[in-house]
Amino acid sequence: MHSDLPGSNSQLLDRIFETSPTGIVVLTPEGSITRCNDRAEQLLDMAESDIEGKQYEEPEWTFTDPTGKSLAESEHPFVRVRDSMAPIFGQEYRMERPHAEPIHVSISGAPIVEEGTVERLVFAFEDVSDRHEREQELEDMTRQLEVLNRVVRHDIRNEMVVILGYVETAADEVSDPDVSDYLDRAHQAWEHVVSITKAAKELMNVVTRSEPPELAAISVKPILEEELAMVREANPDATVQIDGSVPDVEVGATELLESVFRNLLTNAIVHHDRADPTVTVSASESDGHLHVSIADDGPGIPDDQKWKIFGKGQSGLESEGTGIGLHLVENLIAQFEGDVWVEDNEPRGSVFVVALALAE
Template sequence: MNDKDLIATLFELESLIRPGDIRSVLTEFGKELIRRFGFRWFRAEVPILNLEVRIPENAEFEDSVEFSGSVLRLHTGGRIDDLILKALRPLFERLDYTIAYSIFYDVMLNVLQFSEDLILLVDEEGRIVEMNRKAREIFGLREKLPEECRSEICEFGGRTYSMGGIKVGKLKVIVGRDITQIKRLEEAAREGEENFRRLAEAIPIAVVVYGKDGWLFMNKAVEELTGYTREDLISRQFREIVPENEREKLEKAIEAWVEGEDVGPYRLTVRRKDGRERRVIVRGASIKWKGKKAAIVTFTDVTEIEEDRERLKELSEMLSLINRILRHDVLNALTSALAYLEFYEDMKDESMLKKVRNSIERSVAIIKDMRAFEELVKKGELKLVDVRKVVEEVARKFDLDIRIRGSGRAFADDGLREVFENILQNAAQHSGSDRVDVTIKEFSDTCEIRIADYGKGIPNAIKDEIFKEGFKFGDTSRTGLGLHFVKKLVERYNGEVWVEDNIPKGAVFVIRLRK
């Protein structure tokens, strides 16, 4: 197979790699690989799913592994040229990443399927595209939401739901939470204090009653929401667990409810005794308590559901990004390589071969940058990590004089390795410096890492631009993704990253993380 045919074959194989049913994708890819390169057999394993694809099924397979990725292992039978294997490796890596994100996406969908909230995906015309198990139980199979459920409050099937939505591209995710118990509380409060107390203590929603004389009642769920005892809350004033900038709004809403005025539900932040914050939806209604005006106020904890919404939005953006990168950028790079190769065959211009190599190297660089993307979507639990230890582990990968001073700890996850690797790779590849100094310093509540090189530096005009997706500068630039991922990861740790001038020359990347 000559170079032109090889690139054309790689291009066609690349088009087979797409999100979808994993077994079908692997089967189609394996059959085409056998047909194109004459392999005797093909075997693919995805251990995390206990999935195996064998082509043909009755072949005698050997144990040799041609490729092992994050979720995928590939085996091929037959003689394979080292050059072809090297050319196939970027495709194998892309196949591995595509399967990994298909698995991740399926897991996210399954998590939403078992949510006790109603979750529906609707298009711009209001048609239901998908809904989870709970929504199907309530609404059954239908084309659109019931008319009575297209506002913030939905009365359906003898129950009451609070409905909220968030735009995700051209679709809208609608989440409904059952608030029937809250409505029953309001009714019980109007009927009598004893019935109200009994019902309020039995439900998992924080309930308080407020009158002209202050707090009249708090149920057990208030303690679970805030971490304080009821006695603590009454003595220290309930308002103190609300951020200062939100207190006035809460006080005015409660006063309005006491007077019987209609104030719609709204979101509020509650600061727990342990310092953590919870997001709640506050609802209120006017009642009579021992013959006097009062307000019943409920605080429904929606922290997890809002995190799910945000995560779904983030996942959609990430999947859109990876689809663009892998199907657009890699495709363009391989198409360019094919065009340059045709120019070379026609003109015998040796400079065309260098451009072919550059295009292929760009494809490889894009796929390598996906490692940072993988850490970005994993979103592991933040924990205190030894920053110096992480820097030392990453520094061993570089043929560069890297000097590390100081130590410290900060909240991060495994993605911190990708942060340091991208910045050090940036110094090694673009700065022209043969030395990098890493200084780690702890402050009262932060850890600062300064990564300084002694190369050509970064112009002031682009210091803010280099962290934007796709921004490229200079002849050695590749994907324009590495520093974008760095910024995204650091922000996930509630940290900051920026670049300064080094003295006398070069650049300093400064990362500030909380501890």
């Protein structure tokens, strides 16, 4: 099968061993290194002649857990494999080196067993320092977002309640129509800030999750009808209507499905260029999915902006999308394993379409 390769099988195995991009070392059951390849020399920061014959617990390459905590003797990868006579896979350690910076390595190892006795142990290891650094950066970012989440959830919203109290008190005391108009605008701005902080809180809860959410069968019709009622109440000058009926079906989602509809409906009104916007909602089943369309008669979205309207492929809150709300929508729909996109409305405006898989 390998007749086109030069040399014997032993020579071929030697070439594979030496050219492997992963460091490989072979040890006796007593822990003495008998062989290593070129990549192992690089990772251990020593020449092969200096490595061979050394023991696994040599001080030149001290192993700790990824955080730098010392290992018990029984936790050392060599001891684990030797004593259990079982392989390990992709275990991460921090490794001190004699003349270079410590690195994080992923180690896999297995015993060579003959008639119930361990004859040799083989370990393969690779440098995963870059991956470890990225993971640490993500953990740091998550902690910072959690702090920001608490600020948004408590401090800012508490201050907004105080502001609302002053605005409402002032509105009760003034009779000048111009001043009353200013106070009405202040109240509208207050509502907008509150909606932004709510969307920001929900977005941070989504992006800081360590695991994907567990999807459940969620009935769409009551959620959509409730969000429509709330948007109508908050925007009396807008016409918010349903075209046809909403199928009484369930989709795979979480309780945050309401946030998807709320943000899309609010977006259609907030970014309108007229005082009396019209928003039309329709829903239909197709190919095992529920499609919900939210159409407006606003200014529309240029074709060269449609692909980045949700901030896709860009850095979160610094994206060129229209705001936190749409970025939250894109993140939630991705977690629901659905899709969302924007189309042109006729004769003007945009249509946001949400596609969600029907619950089984």
